[in-house]
Amino acid sequence: MRPADELRDAVPRPVWWDGVQTGPRSEPLTGRQRADLVIVGGGYTGLWSAIEALTEHPDRRVVLLEQDWIGAGASGRNGGFVSESLTHGIAHGEAMWPDELDELQRLGRQNVEQIAELLQRHDVDADLRRCGKTTLARTAHDADALRAAVATYTRRGEDVRFLDRDEVRADLHSPAFVGGLRISGGGLVDPMALTHGLRSIAEKLGAAVFERSAATGIERSGAGLTVHGTHGRVDTAQVVLASNAYPPLLRRLRAWVLPVYDYVLATAPLTADQLESIGWAQNQGLTDAGNQFHYFRRTRDDRIVWGGYDAIYHFGNAVHSKLEQRDASHRVLAQHFRQTFPQLGSLPFTHRWGGVIDTTSRFTPIFGTAYDGRLAYAVGFTGLGVASTRFGAQVALDLLAGRLTERTRLKAVTGTAVPFPPEPLRWTAVQLTRAALAREDETGTRGVLLRILDRFGVGFNS
Ligand SMILES: Cc1cc2nc3c(=O)[nH]c(=O)nc-3n(C[C@H](O)[C@H](O)[C@H](O)COP(=O)(O)OP(=O)(O)OC[C@H]3O[C@@H](n4cnc5c(N)ncnc54)[C@H](O)[C@@H]3O)c2cc1C
Numbered sequence: 001m002r003p004a005d006e007l008r009d010a011v012p013r014p015v016w017w018d019g020v021q022t023g024p025r026s027e028p029l030t031g032r033q034r035a036d037l038v039i040v041g042g043g044y045t046g047l048w049s050a051i052e053a054l055t056e057h058p059d060r061r062v063v064l065l066e067q068d069w070i071g072a073g074a075s076g077r078n079g080g081f082v083s084e085s086l087t088h089g090i091a092h093g094e095a096m097w098p099d100e101l102d103e104l105q106r107l108g109r110q111n112v113e114q115i116a117e118l119l120q121r122h123d124v125d126a127d128l129r130r131c132g133k134t135t136l137a138r139t140a141h142d143a144d145a146l147r148a149a150v151a152t153y154t155r156r157g158e159d160v161r162f163l164d165r166d167e168v169r170a171d172l173h174s175p176a177f178v179g180g181l182r183i184s185g186g187g188l189v190d191p192m193a194l195t196h197g198l199r200s201i202a203e204k205l206g207a208a209v210f211e212r213s214a215a216t217g218i219e220r221s222g223a224g225l226t227v228h229g230t231h232g233r234v235d236t237a238q239v240v241l242a243s244n245a246y247p248p249l250l251r252r253l254r255a256w257v258l259p260v261y262d263y264v265l266a267t268a269p270l271t272a273d274q275l276e277s278i279g280w281a282q283n284q285g286l287t288d289a290g291n292q293f294h295y296f297r298r299t300r301d302d303r304i305v306w307g308g309y310d311a312i313y314h315f316g317n318a319v320h321s322k323l324e325q326r327d328a329s330h331r332v333l334a335q336h337f338r339q340t341f342p343q344l345g346s347l348p349f350t351h352r353w354g355g356v357i358d359t360t361s362r363f364t365p366i367f368g369t370a371y372d373g374r375l376a377y378a379v380g381f382t383g384l385g386v387a388s389t390r391f392g393a394q395v396a397l398d399l400l401a402g403r404l405t406e407r408t409r410l411k412a413v414t415g416t417a418v419p420f421p422p423e424p425l426r427w428t429a430v431q432l433t434r435a436a437l438a439r440e441d442e443t444g445t446r447g448v449l450l451r452i453l454d455r456f457g458v459g460f461n462s
Helices: 044-058 092-095 099-121 139-157 164-171 192-204 272-278 327-340 388-401 424-441 448-455
Strands: 029-038 062-065 132-136 160-163 179-183 208-210 215-221 224-229 231-243 256-265 284-288 295-300 304-308 349-359 367-370 377-378
Touching: 029 044, 029 224, 044 062, 044 192, 044 231, 044 377, 044 388, 062 231, 092 099, 092 139, 092 377, 099 388, 132 139, 132 164, 139 160, 139 179, 160 164, 160 327, 192 208, 215 367, 231 388, 256 327, 304 327, 327 349, 367 388, 377 388
Parallel strands: 029 062, 029 231, 062 208, 132 284, 231 377
Antiparallel strands: 132 179, 160 179, 215 224, 224 231, 256 304, 256 349, 284 295, 295 304, 367 377
8 A cells, every 4th residue: 555545534633633622712802902911822832821920910911812723733733742851852951051951950840740730730631641751763873872871861860761672672562673761751641632721721710812813913002012913902011922933923033933844643543452562561652763753652542643753844934734734744654654563554544734843943942022021932942842831931921020030040041042044045054954964863973064053052853
């Protein structure tokens, strides 16, 4: 069977949307409203901003504007890997902020702990499982790198264990892997259930949510700001911009954030025999170790969600719903899945989708203010925002309040990313970097271009 044929029956939407309410549930913004805080963007960053702001000041009037519906963006379509890292992994943190990495690790662990507590307190069933993950090596050079990484993880307080070829295959029955690193921190969540849960908490606390309500512009008005929409506007004291990789209302963000598309497949539920044939008894999250990595995990009903590998940038920072389907990327994913799990034969793919990732050149979000401190932004989570968006929302609120905290003192927060060049250089630079990363995956050798970029703390990743 050709891969193109086997994808024919896959529905073009995230598997996480099955059996749950999708689409807008609230009215669009009309007329003129007043608020203390307007949040632009109704993904995790915006929802956490609402929850944190209202927890701190329950009397605040908080208005959240979402151009589509809550969950339509990355937050309703991601892999659901819950990472404790605020630095896009320990190795990257070690390279970028070695002096404050212990502090970042502590804050990252505390962040996940507090997310779990909040979900429990509000009775949100988002299938959060603190099961950790295993990073898998497909090549001997990746296995060597994982073995060498144990010392760094351990020094930074992480509980990890290197798995040799036999140990990896005893856990996951696949001929594709020759080593692994079992990491106990973090876990998995149902991303759409998390989005629904956060929305319900935000609304319970008093947030006014408006869907189908794009913010189209921001201007000063008196001592505050006015956020304009298509059919209404809000006068407000403060704004949080939580708009991910979508065209930003603040021009400067275009230089720092690159929209990169990531693609995903989901299979039909596995039978008991099929599950037994692949092992995976710990049901943890799995990724492979390369630059172009796959991530995979099981759903509540034992489908396999299989995503990653390609990271596709479209000329001119293009973001559009039609880019959420890409035959070439979905076919490559299907082919790699068959190679990884030959024993599953022609297990059907039932869902195919994609989503946009807000990538920065330093792989971690950027924070800052505009309009004399009345607007704060937190964007650029670079494919690792399921948990860290809560930290990002807290930073944005710290900045609006003008307070120095353990968060806003960090260089990882105050520093900025190297800007991406304007087009057409931007597109060319991305293609050259992608090719260099693919070469490194094959050869295990970091080429000249990547070594130069490393020196400036610059990369390209999903
Ligand atoms: C396919 C995929 C897999 C991923 N897997 C993982 C993973 O396993 N683990 C992990 O940690 N991270 C993962 N991520 C990243 C993670 O999903 C994001 O970092 C996180 O969801 C970002 O949340 P957000 O609120 O900033 O963005 P979003 O969820 O995209 O929310 C931003 C919202 O802003 C709205 N918006 C934009 N502009 C405006 C405007 N002008 N007016 C009104 N609304 C506006 C958008 O419509 C959107 O709903 C993945 C991402 C994708 C796409």
